[in-house]
Amino acid sequence: MHQALVILGILLMTGCQIDPYTHAPTWSDRNWYEIGVDDAMSGGLAKDRQRLALEYDDAHIDIAAYKKGYQRGQQRFCQDDFLYVWGLSGRSFPGTCENLEQTPQLRARWKQGDTGASEDSILN
Known part of the structure; x- marks a missing residue:
């Protein structure tokens, strides 16, 4: 009887084991x-x-799709009002908006937000 309980216990314990794969x-x-x-x-x-392959551990990168998506993200991100708020949050000027035709105007708008954030922190 004792052997039967031991064997039953072992079977129950191994039956609950999870195969990690x-x-x-x-x-x-x-x-x-x-x-x-x-x-x-x-x-x-x-x-x-090269950087994408390293970060994602993937040799099959669709660089054309990545660049197209990045350009779409730039269009959405590099907007005057968005960069003003980005500056208000105390963040540095984003690399996404570097090397664009309108970078000087975007940087000026970001700076307005950054300066506003600095003045608010001084007053508080």
Whole structure:
């Protein structure tokens, strides 16, 4: 009887074991367009193929889709009012908006927000 209980206990314990490979995530193809949009919207500089391959551990990078997404993110991000608020939050001028035709105007608008934030912190 004692042996039966020991064997039953062992069977129950091994039956509850989780195989770590049965619940492994399945990776789908990356959306390089969306990755580009996200990189631009975070204020960062565009990444080259080598940096993307390193960060995402992926040799199959659709650099054309990434660049197209990054440009779309730049269009949405590099707006006067958005950069004013970005400056108010105390953040530095974003790399996303560097090297654009309208960079001087965008930098001036960002500076207005940055200066406003500095004056508010002095008054408080």
